[in-house]
Amino acid sequence: MPPQRLRAIQKALMTWYRIHQRDLPWRRTRSAYRIWVSEVMLQQTQVETVIPYYRRFIRRFPSLSALASSDLEAVLKVWEGLGYYSRARHLLEASQIIARDYRGRIPRDLQVFLRLPGVGDYIGAAVLSIAFQKPYAAVDGNVKRVLSRLQAIDLPMNASASSRVFKHAAQALLDRDAPGISNQAFMEFGALQCIPRNPLCNCCPLRRLCKAYQSNTVKRLPNRGSRRTVPTRHVAVGVVYNRDRVLITRRAPRGLLGGLWEFPGGAIGADESARAACLREIREETGLSVTVGDHLATVRHAYTHFKVVIDVFRCAYQGGTVHLSGPVDFRWVSIAELDQFAFPSANKKFMHLLIRR
DNA sequence: AAAGCGGGGCT
DNA sequence: AGCCCAGCTTT
Numbered sequence: 001m002p003p004q005r006l007r008a009i010q011k012a013l014m015t016w017y018r019i020h021q022r023d024l025p026w027r028r029t030r031s032a033y034r035i036w037v038s039e040v041m042l043q044q045t046q047v048e049t050v051i052p053y054y055r056r057f058i059r060r061f062p063s064l065s066a067l068a069s070s071d072l073e074a075v076l077k078v079w080e081g082l083g084y085y086s087r088a089r090h091l092l093e094a095s096q097i098i099a100r101d102y103r104g105r106i107p108r109d110l111q112v113f114l115r116l117p118g119v120g121d122y123i124g125a126a127v128l129s130i131a132f133q134k135p136y137a138a139v140d141g142n143v144k145r146v147l148s149r150l151q152a153i154d155l156p157m158n159a160s161a162s163s164r165v166f167k168h169a170a171q172a173l174l175d176r177d178a179p180g181i182s183n184q185a186f187m188e189f190g191a192l193q194c195i196p197r198n199p200l201c202n203c204c205p206l207r208r209l210c211k212a213y214q215s216n217t218v219k220r221l222p223n224r225g226s227r228r229t230v231p232t233r234h235v236a237v238g239v240v241y242n243r244d245r246v247l248i249t250r251r252a253p254r255g256l257l258g259g260l261w262e263f264p265g266g267a268i269g270a271d272e273s274a275r276a277a278c279l280r281e282i283r284e285e286t287g288l289s290v291t292v293g294d295h296l297a298t299v300r301h302a303y304t305h306f307k308v309v310i311d312v313f314r315c316a317y318q319g320g321t322v323h324l325s326g327p328v329d330f331r332w333v334s335i336a337e338l339d340q341f342a343f344p345s346a347n348k349k350f351m352h353l354l355i356r357r
Numbered sequence: 358a359a360a361g362c363g364g365g366g367c368t
Numbered sequence: 369a370g371c372c373c374a375g376c377t378t379t
Contacts, residue, residue, distance in 0.1 A: 042374040049365060049373090083363025086377075120376045140374045160358060187374050196372060197368070224371080256362065304362060345364065 001172055005209065009150070010175045010182070012205050017185035020192060022047070025054055027184075032106045032131035033064040039126045040087050040118060047191065053082050064106070067092060068099035076259050076342040083345075085258050090118025108132050121167070130180035137170035138183040139163070142190025147173075148222030149194060152211035156225030232307045236278035237265030237347075239354060240290050242317035245334055246354070248341060249285065249327035256303075261341040263312075264327070274311040282315065286330065287323035290315040296353055301346035312350050 021027070024047065026038035037057055041050045057078050061067040067075070072092060079088040094116040098106060106127070107113045114124045125136035137143075144157045147169045155162035175182035193200050199218060207213045212221045240247040246263075253259045266281035268274055275292045282290050292313050299310040322330050333341075335354050343351065 039374065044362090044373055044375060045364080046366070046373050081364075083365085084375085086362070087375090090376080118376065122375055126374065138374075141372075142374065184374085191374080227371090229370090258362090302364080304364090305360080 006173065009173060009206065009209050012209065013185045013189055014175065014178075014181070016193070016205050017181065017188055021184070021188055022192075025051060025058075030131070032127060033067075034058055035131045036106065036123070036127045037061075037091070039123050039130075040091050041082065043087060043122075044084060045082065049082070053079070064095050065099060065104055068095040068104075072253065072259055073342075077340075080260075080342040081345055081348070085260060086254070087118060089253060089259060090116075093117045094119065106131070108134070110134065110136060121163075126183060129183050133178070133180055135174060135176045135179045137167065137174045137179075138187070139167050139170045140187055140190075142187045142194075143170055145196060145222045146186060146190045146194045149199070149212035149218055150206065150210050152215060152217065152221065154221065154223050156223050158225040158227070230302075230304075230306050232309060234268040234274070235265055235308055235310045236268050236274045236281060237263045237310055237312050238278045238282050238290060238292065238315040239263050239296065239312065240282060240288065240315040240317055242332060245332040246338075247286065247288070247317070247322075248331050248333060248338070249324070250329035252326075252328050257344045259342070260344050261331075262344060262347050265310075268311075275313065278311070278313050278315065285324065285326045287325070288320045289318040291318055297350040299346060299349045301349065308346065310346060310350075312353075 026035055029035065038050070038054055041054055041057070060078050061070060070092065072089060075088045075092045076085060079085060097116060098104060108128065110124050110128055113119055113128060122138055122140055126138040128134035129136050129138060141157065144166045147153055147166055148155070148157065151169055153165060153169065155165055170186070193204060201207050201213055201218060204210070204213070212218045248261045249264045250261050251257050251259060264282050264285045265278060266285065268277040278292050279290065282288060292315050294314040296312040296314055299312065301308050301310065324330060338351060338354070
């Protein structure tokens with residue numbers, strides 16, 4: 001790239017950022033730990049969603065040592081509803097590794113930092129540039145979109161084969177005098193100005209530098225690649241009452257909704273009724289015999305790779321002792337105690353029906 | 358290289 | 369209904 005063009009882009013972005021940057025909680029700290037927490041939460045998650053979670057998390061775990069001495073149960077409760085729960089588990093594990101092996105200091109060496117669970121190219125570059133002024137370009141979805149337009153890069157954003165090109169382009173544009181601000185400027189510009197649909201080209205200070213704008217190809221960039229349609233799964237779930245307590249089970253720590261608590265249930269088979277599936281799944285998962293009573297709710301929920309329709313039934317404990325198959329733990333709890341446990345959002349959609357009955 | 362992994366907001 | 373979001377890990 002011509003050095004003149006390079007400097008013009010850097011200067012325009014930095015000027016734009018000074019004027020338009022948002023006042024965000026994690027921009028008011030120099031703590032590498034807090035910046036790291038924010039970056040983990042911001043993965044695939046919009047700023048407005050993250051803000052209240054970030055505040056609660058920092059209030060509950062103000063320092064890395066506070067987090068490291070906590071446990072998964074407590075961390076998931078704060079993370080409840082934010083999604084991608086492996087982020088929380090990895091953050092906890094990484095904090096414990098740092099406390100044990102690095103005397104509580106976040107590694108400033110990229111290769112060392114990248115070995116921690118949950119730390120990939122983006123988190124590594126973002127945290128080390130913002131907290132320690134290290135010269136690494138952070139490449140997220142915003143940056144790839146901005147680069148696609150600015151440099152007219154017609155490569156599918158979601159393909160791993162394209163990452164090398166985007167990373168190289170981003171590194172070339174990084175302002176090495178202020179890499180942390182430079183990275184944030186690129187991302188903020190993508191979030192506020194060079195937005196996915198209908199970018200604000202009319203008032204864009206970079207439009208004379210933008211190859212897509214100059215060639216009238218903004219509408220075709222970025223190249224989003226392809227994706228497939230998601231299937232729908234039908235699930236039956238039971239709220240099993242034994243006197244005034246209900247049964248909850250805990251999911252295995254890895255995989256979908258790892259470590260969260262839920263009401264037992266499972267997929268409805270072909271040629272199977274929802275009630276029959278409810279009875280069968282509870283017996284298979286917990287070994288308990290129940291009777292299936294009232295239909296409490298039908299809940300719809302969308303995940304990344306599938307949609308689910310959940311039929312929820314009130315059930316009554318009949319007999320047997322719990323022998324878990326699938327879940328890794330269980331509790332009999334009162335309705336009032338439910339809010340002490342972290343549940344998936346799909347469960348929260350019907351839990352309010354259980355209050356005071 | 359592709360799939361798995363949440364949830365919310367916007368069009 | 370589809371698309372997108374301050375991505376990482378596993379296979």
